[in-house]
Amino acid sequence: MEKIVITYSDKYLNYNFGPNHPFKPYREAKLMELLRQHGLVGTYVDVQEPAPATDEELLLVHTKEYVDYVKRASIDGFGYLDYGDTPAFKDAHEAAAVRVGGTLLAARLVYEGRYLHGFNPGGGFHHARPSEAAGFCIYNDIAIAVRWLRNRGVRRVAIVDVDVHHADGTQEVFNSEDVLLISTHGYDGRFYPGTGWIDEDGVGAGKGLKVNIPLPPGTGDDVYFMVIDEVIKPVLERYRPEFLVLQFGVDAHAGDELGVLNLTTHSYMKVLDLVHKVAHEYASGRLVMTGGGGYDVWNTVKTWFLAVIQLVNPGDLSRYSFLMDPEPTQTPLRHYEEALYVIDALKGRLGL
Numbered sequence: 054m055e056k057i058v059i060t061y062s063d064k065y066l067n068y069n070f071g072p073n074h075p076f077k078p079y080r081e082a083k084l085m086e087l088l089r090q091h092g093l094v095g096t097y098v099d100v101q102e103p104a105p106a107t108d109e110e111l112l113l114v115h116t117k118e119y120v121d122y123v124k125r126a127s128i129d130g131f132g133y134l135d136y137g138d139t140p141a142f143k144d145a146h147e148a149a150a151v152r153v154g155g156t157l158l159a160a161r162l163v164y165e166g167r168y169l170h171g172f173n174p175g176g177g178f179h180h181a182r183p184s185e186a187a188g189f190c191i192y193n194d195i196a197i198a199v200r201w202l203r204n205r206g207v208r209r210v211a212i213v214d215v216d217v218h219h220a221d222g223t224q225e226v227f228n229s230e231d232v233l234l235i236s237t238h239g240y241d242g243r244f245y246p247g248t249g250w251i252d253e254d255g256v257g258a259g260k261g262l263k264v265n266i267p268l269p270p271g272t273g274d275d276v277y278f279m280v281i282d283e284v285i286k287p288v289l290e291r292y293r294p295e296f297l298v299l300q301f302g303v304d305a306h307a308g309d310e311l312g313v314l315n316l317t318t319h320s321y322m323k324v325l326d327l328v329h330k331v332a333h334e335y336a337s338g339r340l341v342m343t344g345g346g347g348y349d350v351w352n353t354v355k356t357w358f359l360a361v362i363q364l365v366n367p368g369d370l371s372r373y374s375f376l377m378d379p380e381p382t383q384t385p386l387r388h389y390e391e392a393l394y395v396i397d398a399l400k401g402r403l404g405l
């Protein structure tokens with residue numbers, strides 16, 4: 054049994070784009086409720102409340118102009134922070150900053166050795182760029198936490214991002230640095246944000262360390278298992294990370310209303326199992342997990358719950374089999390061929 058820290062604040066609920074927006078800010082509160090109901094809080098799980106990230110912390114990644122712009126938009130709360138996906142709302146700056154604070158706190162507690170694993174279900178805003186909001190993301194908590202770690206001498210940080218959308222903002226921040234970023238995502242040339250083909254592999258010191266795995270719509274667990282075994286695993290082992298960050302967005306789940314992939318809890322548990330093992334093998338256990346997308350609230354909450362069980366006591370997972378999706382899914386034949394092409398092309402490029 055291992056104890057993990059979850060960073061959570063009721064202030065996460067303030068990250069609210071309104072009742073008709075697909076992002077549901079109460080997902081994290083539901084997760085905490087479920088963990089309490091099952092007696093996990095205080096036994097396996099410590100909960101710590103984050104403070105909002107300071108301006109200095111936000112400026113590790115974002116420009117002063119952009120942070121000032123968000124603050125101004127937070128006063129009136131009208132209009133959009135980007136081109137139409139991310140509405141401004143009153144006190145948006147404060148609501149986004151506390152979610153960043155959650156990821157920073159988890160990273161700090163793990164960095165200081167107080168816990169091996171931390172989880173901020175309220176984090177994972179991988180589309181936010183240094184000077185721009187995008188795709189429901191205001192501040193890029195992952196990039197900020199990784200920058201914070203790198204500034205303290207943790208050089209080899211691996212980010213694995215399993216959200217259905219390409220981790221474009223995180224990629225932009227670290228494109229020319231030796232941070233490993235592996236992003237699996239739905240891709241058909243149109244699906245948001247439209248980037249993340251295999252040829253986006255970094256520049257300079259980052260060359261070859263941005264590993265994009267674009268998967269055709271309908272991709273199921275059968276293909277995703279191959280991606281985990283044949284690409285993600287060898288790439289992580291070759292890099293030998295000192296610290297791992299896992300963006301665990303559940304919008305690649307079959308039941309998601311915005312996603313295009315057809316994954317189930319089986320893929321999510323398998324990729325977490327790999328990242329967890331790599332963390333213990335190479336990084337003295339140091340792993341920070343965040344949430345991310347996930348627009349079907351129940352699928353998201355149950356998958357995060359199972360992830361917590363898997364981290365603290367995998368032997369207990371069988372007790373929660375009623376939360377697992379019944380069978381791994383199969384990719385339809387026409388997309389299967391396409392997916393194999395992507396995997397083979399990627400292995401060729403990476404020399405695997």
Ligand SMILES: [Zn+2]
Pocket residue numbers: 216217218302304345346347
């Ligand atoms: Zn997403």
Ligand SMILES: [Zn+2]
Pocket residue numbers: 055169170329333338364
């Ligand atoms: Zn562990």
